[in-house]
Amino acid sequence: METVEKKSAVETYIEQRKSSDSEPICAYVYDLELLKEHATSIKESLPSFCRFYYAVKANPARELLQTLEPIVDGFEVASIGEIGKVSNVSGKPMLFGGPGKKDSEIENAMDHNVEYFNVESFHELNRMNYIAKQNEVTLPVLLRVNLSENVSESNIRMSGVPSQFGVDERDVQDLIKKAMELQNIDVRGFHYHAMSNNLDAHAHVRFVEMCIEKSLAWRDEYELNNPIIDIGGGVGINYWNPDQPFDWETLATGLSQCETAYKDENLTLFLEIGRYVTAECGSYVAEVLDVKTNHSEHYAVIRGGSHHLRFPAAWKISQPFSIYPIDEWRYPFERPEITDTKVTVAGELCTPNDVLVRKEYVNRLRAGDVLVFEYAGAYGWTISHHDFLSHPHPEHVYI
Template structure:
């Protein structure tokens, strides 16, 4: 599977190295759309019939990505009117609208597009939704976003089980349901539990889903709700530390099949809204090494590019997985700086020591003029980065597919 991605990157590099002008260092996002299609289809086909597969647009909202996923998935999770607009001319598939800071205008826009459910994340938001729905004379189908009381995973970013701005404290859910039931224009259709980011443990994810099901069934029973939807969000991880030990999707998929009895008996639908796990692997970020030098006894490589294009490793203070693509051509008449069999920190072109993509990792060889390929850059890569800091030109964005 990786070979396809490598080939796409390789094809781009070979072509670019051949055709570029002498002055232009390589800097690009390269996406393998065939790989994405195949991956999304595998995920979709592995799910039991009571599961709906949504894509969390925030992970990567580039149009070719959305176009590739659109025929495969059941719908999209959006977090802003901007994301709704990006989908506007592309799909009639349903959207789910979540996020802790929805503006009145966004709620109105959601009601005028194919948004199927809106998450309600606080008492004030419920009041605002009810108010807007009354003005527009519509009913709003909502999923109540729960901030669970229990800690749900070992993931280092959690939205639930800890104090955060997301959702309604589990202890306040009965009060929120009571209030929503009193709102003529609000229909409670289920619960939403997105709780973590980058979970690598499939068994832990299954336990979390089981907890979501049990909580939902309890509130359904307690309040006699006709609320069939349980949205367990995303949060499935990429092992940036050890890519050879990925999240075991087959364990998750098999475990979901085992929940079948709940769904037959209780008539439930389970929504997954996956971002990172869907698109991370199809994208690579490529950056040419501009310089290699030694300061205070440590080696540093400096890239054409950096955290303003790929912010994730700087934000998480990790080394991003990489490969070195050796380029034999050397454009100058003087010596080429480089290191052999040594440890290097790889920095970007920004004027801040935080602009680091790789921290003290071993390389066999790294020279100015080589290209570094950062894998798993297809999710939360370009879209979360501060592109215009220092006003360097943006990278190329290349979307490759066979035909």
């Protein structure tokens, strides 16, 4: 891994923090300018039949939502908590998904700016109709499909495999018929979120084409209005090799070709992207407390760990990182150091699972240096088990 070279938001933070506080550094640092530029370039690359929604679960921090608000067309939410967070910063429309919606959430969502409700099962459809009837409204819904085919080689798949999400493609026709019978339900389209962290842009385009074809076939069979086709998120970050990122241009070009190919169909395509939007703008920054060798393997122990950034432990991968060298050393005794070797980076928890980096090469690493874990802006802090061992939480800094 490379030593950090250019002045960045993270570097600015580390310099300020080091000059003002002797406690070991531990923080999430967000570069909001980078987020703004990245989200704007995504939006500008999309053809006009696309709507760009941000999947709030990737990172619901208020500062990020505020930065994205002027850029995105809306937000994908999966709980009343997320609906509240979006409502605090935006009047833009929301899509409400998630496999376990409570009656109270559905009712509450109707009072907010929720434009479409995803239907995840027959029972949920019945409940939505029941609640809508009691409130004398009609709910616009997208039917969530678990496709029969596997659509990518991504880490997590919600298609072509059994899952708690959506309705088996083989049952979708029954679901449409059922929905059409219900007086307080309006079928507006289909929802296909099918994968997580897909790195193959060509596979993503094929998936979009498949979603369009299936939606049009059901539209024709049941004389539905032109459907909204929600292709979900799942655009990946290459944590293993950040120099070879997901080829966004291939996806954007593929979407434009779809717009041209289906121009007479008057389709609207929704993207609800999380990871790819916010991962890069966030870094988790943690000071090395100790460097040691144990059974011939080298370990660095940091102030922090998987209770703050659970993702690499959950996926059993190395979080990409760089080293910010700190030359000051405040003790009168020897500074632990390793050079030209592989290191495992562990956290401060009392479990061997608390690992953020597995046997990666470093030129030099010393106690007191600072590790900058990159691509930590999505599925970082909020998916982690913050209070295990009761260590203080990291700072959250928005630059």
